Amino acid sequence: xxxxxxxxxxxxxxxxxxxxxxxxxxxxxxxxxxxxxxxxxxxxxxxxxxxxxxxxxxxxxxxxxxxxxxxxxxxxxxxxxxxxxxxxxxxxxxxxxxxxxxxxxxxxxxxxxxxxxxxxxxxxxxxxxxxxxxxxxxxxxxxxxxxxxxxxxxxxxxxxxxxxxxxxxxxxxxxxxxxxxxxxxxxxxxxxxxxxxxxxxxxxxxxxxxxxxxxxxxxxxxxxxxxxxxxxxxxxxxxxxxxxxxxxxxxxxx
Amino acid sequence: xxxxxxxxxxxxxxxxxxxxxxxxxxxxxxxxxxxxxxxxxxxxxxxxxxxxxxxxxxxxxxxxxxxxxxxxxxxxxxxxxxxxxxxxxxxxxxxxxxxxxxxxxxxxxxxxxxxxxxxxxxxxxxxxxxxxxxxxxxxxxxxxxxxxxxxxxxxxxxxxxxxxxxxxxxxxxxxxxxxxxxxxxxxxxxxxxxx
Numbered sequence: 069x070x071x072x073x074x075x076x077x078x079x080x081x082x083x084x085x086x087x088x089x090x091x092x093x094x095x096x097x098x099x100x101x102x103x104x105x106x107x108x109x110x111x112x113x114x115x116x117x118x119x120x121x122x123x124x125x126x127x128x129x130x131x132x133x134x135x136x137x138x139x140x141x142x143x144x145x146x147x148x149x150x151x152x153x154x155x156x157x158x159x160x161x162x163x164x165x166x167x168x169x170x171x172x173x174x175x176x177x178x179x180x181x182x183x184x185x186x187x188x189x190x191x192x193x194x195x196x197x198x199x200x201x202x203x204x205x206x207x208x209x210x211x212x213x214x215x216x217x218x219x220x221x222x223x224x225x226x227x228x229x230x231x232x233x234x235x236x237x238x239x240x241x242x243x244x245x246x247x248x249x250x251x252x253x254x255x256x257x258x259x260x261x262x263x264x265x266x267x268x269x270x271x272x273x274x275x276x277x278x279x280x281x282x283x284x285x286x287x288x289x290x291x292x293x294x295x296x297x298x299x300x301x302x303x304x305x306x307x308x309x310x311x312x313x314x315x316x317x318x319x320x321x322x
Numbered sequence: 323x324x325x326x327x328x329x330x331x332x333x334x335x336x337x338x339x340x341x342x343x344x345x346x347x348x349x350x351x352x353x354x355x356x357x358x359x360x361x362x363x364x365x366x367x368x369x370x371x372x373x374x375x376x377x378x379x380x381x382x383x384x385x386x387x388x389x390x391x392x393x394x395x396x397x398x399x400x401x402x403x404x405x406x407x408x409x410x411x412x413x414x415x416x417x418x419x420x421x422x423x424x425x426x427x428x429x430x431x432x433x434x435x436x437x438x439x440x441x442x443x444x445x446x447x448x449x450x451x452x453x454x455x456x457x458x459x460x461x462x463x464x465x466x467x468x469x470x471x472x473x474x475x476x477x478x479x480x481x482x483x484x485x486x487x488x489x490x491x492x493x494x495x496x497x498x499x500x501x502x503x504x505x506x507x508x509x510x511x512x513x514x515x516x517x
Binding site: 072073074075076077078080081082086088089090091093094168169171172173174 | 378391
């Protein structure tokens with residue numbers, strides 16, 4: 069060899085007293101990448117969980133088959149959280165590719181695996197009720213949130229589309245009529261003489277319910293189906309202070 | 323230098339481990355790879371011998387500084403080639419307007435003709451090393467590099483994947499496309515000469 073690059077490098081290392089970067093330096097860099105990856109997966113899973121929460125409360129399957137239902141569903145999809153899922157998925161994907169062995173896997177495979185992982189973790193968070201608490205916190209603390217995201221209250225406040233919800237404030241079992249106070253404190257006279265009432269609905273005062281049916285006239289509604297607002301997970305306390313307990317609602321078209 | 327040390331019996335990975343405590347052991351590692359890395363850099367970077375020697379020096383220094391990041395699940399050679407690949411790319415970015423030179427041609431590209439596939443079977447096996455280097459310089463740099471690694475540096479798909487940080491399946495696809503492009507380029511050159 070006429071160049072002897074090796075000797076030059078050794079001479080430079082000794083002359084300038086160069087030393088390898090410490091193992092800790094690389095350990096911390098790798099740990100930061102893994103911490104970022106874990107955070108993005110958790111954030112994506114929570115976003116998924118909130119989507120599940122909204123979709124469950126909105127009961128899309130009940131709405132979609134009704135006249136004008138597809139339009140209502142399209143407007144009520146939780147787009148903000150869908151964007152968050154995509155955003156965190158992309159960040160997690162980029163972070164995974166930066167891990168030591170991340171390059172060995174195809175991006176598509178990693179993307180699918182991360183998506184499935186976030187989906188199931190989101191389902192677990194949703195089942196544990198974490199997402200419900202986060203969403204309720206956002207609704208109560210940030211009024212803007214309810215304007216950006218189509219909340220279940222907003223979706224179920226469309227009497228012209230046959231969707232009404234709120235609290236039972238009076239119930240006449242003889243006439244099969246009840247008085248319902250919606251999320252904007254309007255009172256509705258609901259005729260449920262020909263309605264199917266889900267077994268979970270106790271028809272007691274203060275109970276939160278959803279009503280599917282037809283708007284007859286001003287504040288008169290003929291019910292076809294009466295459902296519990298949130299199954300067993302009642303989100304709001306019963307009266308007396310109805311207005312104070314109501315979360316903000318995105319203005320509907322009625 | 324380390325007196326009475328027989329580096330021949332030590333693997334690259336063992337020498338890398340010893341280098342962490344004493345830079346003198348690094349000399350044996352560099353000695354093993356100096357010629358190979360110099361040749362690789364010349365083949366992919368299209369720079370003069372002097373520039374490539376400077377690049378190799380920087381590559382060895384970078385490898386030394388990062389020796390504690392050496393992933394022992396990889397071959398040391400793959401790790402070193404990866405550093406060389408990244409350093410050449412940084413050099414390209416830094417000196418975008420630098421005039422590229424043709425590289426030293428050698429006969430190692432003929433390994434390509436020994437692979438049994440339709441693409442290489444039909445190639446003109448009388449092609450000269452000089453003509454091959456010209457053709458390789460005309461195809462996309464990513465294609466050229468993958469062919470250099472496979473047929474001139476004699477790396478397998480896993481090693482190439484580790485060097486370029488790509489999945490093994492992608493390497494297979496890249497090599498296939500590179501050969502197609504190479505064949506097209508050789509054929510278009512032949513037509514040109516026959517006119």
